[in-house]
Amino acid sequence: MVTNMLRRHVLGLGSLLLGALTLGGWTVSRNGKNPLVLSARDDSNGKHYAVGYRLDGTQVFATEVGQRCHDVVEHPSEPIALFVARRPGTESYLIDLRDGRLLQTVKSQPNRHFYGHGVFHKSGEWLYTTDNDTTDPGRGLLTVYRYENGQLHHSGELSTHGLGPHQVSWMPDGETFVIANGGIRTEAESRKEMNLHAMEPSLVLLKRDGTLISKETLSQPMNSVRHLAIASDGTIVAGQQFMGDAHEPAELLAIKRPGQPFQAFPLEAEQRDAMAHYTASVAVHNDLRLVALTAPRGNRFFIWDLDTGAVRLDAPLPDCAGVGAVKDGFVVTSGQGRCRLYDCRSASISAQPLDLPAGLWDNHLHLKLA
Amino acid sequence: MLGKKMFAKNKFRTKLLFTSIAALALGACSPADQQAEISTALAKQVILPTYSRWVEADRALAASALAFCSGKADLEKARADFLAAQKAWAELQPLMIGPLAEGNRAWQVQFWPDKKDLVGRQVEQLVKAQPNIDATTLAKSSVVVQGLSAYEYILYDSKLDLANAETKARYCPLLEAIGQRQQSLAEEILGRWNNKDGMVEQLSKFPNQRYADSHEAIAELLRVQVTSLDSLKKKLGAPLGRQTKNLPQPFQAEGWRSNTSLKAIGASLASAETLWQGVDNHGIRGLLPAEQKDLAAKIDAAYGESKRQLAALDRPLTELLADEAGRKALNDFYDSLNVVHRLHESELAKALNIQLGFNANDGD
Numbered sequence: 001m002v003t004n005m006l007r008r009h010v011l012g013l014g015s016l017l018l019g020a021l022t023l024g025g026w027t028v029s030r031n032g033k034n035p036l037v038l039s040a041r042d043d044s045n046g047k048h049y050a051v052g053y054r055l056d057g058t059q060v061f062a063t064e065v066g067q068r069c070h071d072v073v074e075h076p077s078e079p080i081a082l083f084v085a086r087r088p089g090t091e092s093y094l095i096d097l098r099d100g101r102l103l104q105t106v107k108s109q110p111n112r113h114f115y116g117h118g119v120f121h122k123s124g125e126w127l128y129t130t131d132n133d134t135t136d137p138g139r140g141l142l143t144v145y146r147y148e149n150g151q152l153h154h155s156g157e158l159s160t161h162g163l164g165p166h167q168v169s170w171m172p173d174g175e176t177f178v179i180a181n182g183g184i185r186t187e188a189e190s191r192k193e194m195n196l197h198a199m200e201p202s203l204v205l206l207k208r209d210g211t212l213i214s215k216e217t218l219s220q221p222m223n224s225v226r227h228l229a230i231a232s233d234g235t236i237v238a239g240q241q242f243m244g245d246a247h248e249p250a251e252l253l254a255i256k257r258p259g260q261p262f263q264a265f266p267l268e269a270e271q272r273d274a275m276a277h278y279t280a281s282v283a284v285h286n287d288l289r290l291v292a293l294t295a296p297r298g299n300r301f302f303i304w305d306l307d308t309g310a311v312r313l314d315a316p317l318p319d320c321a322g323v324g325a326v327k328d329g330f331v332v333t334s335g336q337g338r339c340r341l342y343d344c345r346s347a348s349i350s351a352q353p354l355d356l357p358a359g360l361w362d363n364h365l366h367l368k369l370a
Numbered sequence: 371m372l373g374k375k376m377f378a379k380n381k382f383r384t385k386l387l388f389t390s391i392a393a394l395a396l397g398a399c400s401p402a403d404q405q406a407e408i409s410t411a412l413a414k415q416v417i418l419p420t421y422s423r424w425v426e427a428d429r430a431l432a433a434s435a436l437a438f439c440s441g442k443a444d445l446e447k448a449r450a451d452f453l454a455a456q457k458a459w460a461e462l463q464p465l466m467i468g469p470l471a472e473g474n475r476a477w478q479v480q481f482w483p484d485k486k487d488l489v490g491r492q493v494e495q496l497v498k499a500q501p502n503i504d505a506t507t508l509a510k511s512s513v514v515v516q517g518l519s520a521y522e523y524i525l526y527d528s529k530l531d532l533a534n535a536e537t538k539a540r541y542c543p544l545l546e547a548i549g550q551r552q553q554s555l556a557e558e559i560l561g562r563w564n565n566k567d568g569m570v571e572q573l574s575k576f577p578n579q580r581y582a583d584s585h586e587a588i589a590e591l592l593r594v595q596v597t598s599l600d601s602l603k604k605k606l607g608a609p610l611g612r613q614t615k616n617l618p619q620p621f622q623a624e625g626w627r628s629n630t631s632l633k634a635i636g637a638s639l640a641s642a643e644t645l646w647q648g649v650d651n652h653g654i655r656g657l658l659p660a661e662q663k664d665l666a667a668k669i670d671a672a673y674g675e676s677k678r679q680l681a682a683l684d685r686p687l688t689e690l691l692a693d694e695a696g697r698k699a700l701n702d703f704y705d706s707l708n709v710v711h712r713l714h715e716s717e718l719a720k721a722l723n724i725q726l727g728f729n730a731n732d733g734d
Contacts, residue, residue, distance in 0.1 A: 042728065044720065044723070044725065070734055086734055087734060116734055166734075226734075246477075247474075247477055247481070247512075247513055247514065270473055273473050273474035274472050274473045274474070278730075280729060280734075296727075296729040296730040297730045298472070299471075299472075299730070300472070315579070316468075316472070316580050318586065318589070318590055318593070319725075319727055319728060319729055319730045321728075321729045335725065335727065335728030335729040335730065336586075336589055336590075336593065336724075336725050336726065336727060336728060336730075337581075337582065337586040337589060337590075338582045338583070338586065340582070351579065353577065353582035353583070358585075358586075358725075359725035359728065360725055360728050361728075361729075362728075362729065363729050363734055
């Protein structure tokens with residue numbers, strides 16, 4: 001049954017190579033567009049960059065920044081984005097996406113540091129980042145910034161109603177936060193977990209004024225809820241990192257369908273066990289109703305049907321990192337090897353290596369579909 | 371319909387055009403050729419033979435369990451066959467690329483680290499709950515009891531007296547089941563190497579569904595080697611108590627019941643060196659350009675030093691852990707392993723333009 005459900009489809013030898021060479025023209029001719037891949041990336045000397053590349057490999061910018069970043073938060077209408085510091089970083093960078101110019105270095109408030117994620121409100125006037133209150137290590141905050149005259153100004157804080165928040169996203173209304181509270185306490189300038197045996201991970205829905213709507217948990221306290229993708233119908237998908245024993249099965253992908261509780265996504269043991277207890281990024285493809293997940297420690301990339309839960313792809317991809325949806329499928333970056341495009345339009349999913357620089361991509365990418 | 375057909379035709383033409391360009395581009399690119407050559411050589415001359423030896427050792431193990439349990443072979447013979455399987459497994463450690471590294475399969479062969487003695491406890495639970503267990507049922511049981519660690523417990527744990535017929539009868543169904551389980555697991559993995567589109571092909575012909583180019587294959591070979599060198603340090607560091615305020619923890623050693631910890635580390639280290647050297651210098655070493663010969667010599671010397679340190683450990687691990695001189699010798703060996711590991715992880719990776727586990731080891 002497992003093998004029947006599992007469909008591993010990849011292109012033959014020749015077309016894999018051809019895909020790489022024809023991709024630029026193919027993307028332009030098929031879509032009339034060539035999305036901009038935004039991500040944090042390092043060079044081999046350990047220097048940190050905020051980068052923007054066209055999918056065909058053209059570099060738009062690579063701006064050196066002082067601290068390693070994680071996710072990228074695009075403004076809803078202006079060509080700017082905030083490259084958010086990875087925990088426990090204290091500097092995020094507001095970048096002009098046309099030329100990579102650094103517009104502003106946003107420093108975290110005293111006794112606060114960034115957790116790597118944030119969101120812009122659809123009005124373009126407000127930005128929220130997940131932050132750590134290091135006076136009560138792990139106490140989760142959404143730090144509020146007002147965007148005015150091309151600059152971000154600190155404006156206040158909201159509680160995430162949980163510990164160690166990681167990714168924050170919007171529900172489709174653009175007014176309700178979805179927050180992955182990882183449940184782990186860490187101190188300033190540290191990535192060391194302080195409470196592995198008293199973790200409190202949760203998925204929180206919050207109104208924009210800070211009113212708590214719901215707070216839900218999975219069955220395992222040591223399963224840190226970290227990454228999110230929200231479908232246009234309001235389905236929430238969450239990727240976990242399990243901190244318990246290496247041989248214990250964990251609910252590494254979870255789902256909250258509209259009107260239903262937050263619960264484990266029905267993974268087959270074969271896929272679950274291949275994740276090495278660590279997921280990096282999740283993405284949803286709204287038109288194709290697919291969910292994609294990167295597992296860099298398991299060196300595997302997965303795609304499932306969002307509605308039936310059927311496995312569509314279970315493929316090796318060393319140190320796979322960020323994933324994002326494009327018109328025909330998913331783009332995936334890697335910390336080690338080349339980036340790939342997975343064309344998901346037909347029953348058999350085909351992979352094409354991209355002409356983007358190989359390796360050193362951080363765990364998230366953001367696609368600007370210009 | 372017509373439009374769709376025409377599109378398909380145009381697409382086909384485009385692909386044909388690019389085929390010739392691709393052929394030209396590849397022809398001009400000799401480093402890629404060299405990487406493909408080395409990757410192919412390592413797959414066929416080093417890795418595949420090691421997997422084949424593992425299958426042979428597990429076939430012998432399965433037969434050995436049957437012979438021991440039916441009284442045709444004695445405990446000494448059963449233990450010798452176990453040690454051979456353990457050694458074959460240790461030699462695979464730096465070569466854990468592809469199917470064996472995926473889907474938790476390695477746990478099914480060996481359960482380590484085992485901080486809470488789950489092996490002992492779960493074997494005891496299992497022989498009570500399922501006295502007539504077979505390989506099929508075992509495959510669905512906890513990974514803790516499926517592999518060599520449980521096998522070792524049965525043959526070596528001091529609480530079990532296999533000379534007692536009743537005791538032997540109680541553990542034999544599990545012993546036989548593990549033997550069969552390991553044999554079929556090893557055969558399945560070897561199949562995944564030899565099949566069409568299997569690992570041997572994927573390490574030889576590029577691009578393929580696993581690797582976009584030969585550089586990705588070389589990068590992954592180095593990555594698994596570095597991971598394994600790091601885990602050798604952990605295997606030695608755990609009993610030395612390097613993570614526990616230098617309080618020795620002899621029961622945290624791999625293979626402490628059979629006293630095979632140091633032998634296993636030695637077998638893995640020797641195997642890592644074959645990946646580095648290759649046959650006729652068709653190993654990772656062969657990829658270093660002439661101007662990097664100092665680095666090559668440094669890595670050669672580091673392996674040599676580490677082997678010398680290991681050879682100098684002339685007492686069992688538990689004895690070495692018990693006195694100052696023994697612990698110093700073990701720590702010196704650890705330091706020599708660390709040199710080998712760091713050289714691969716930093717200088718060698720840099721020289722080969724390989725990025726190792728940027729997110730996997732330090733993600734978020």
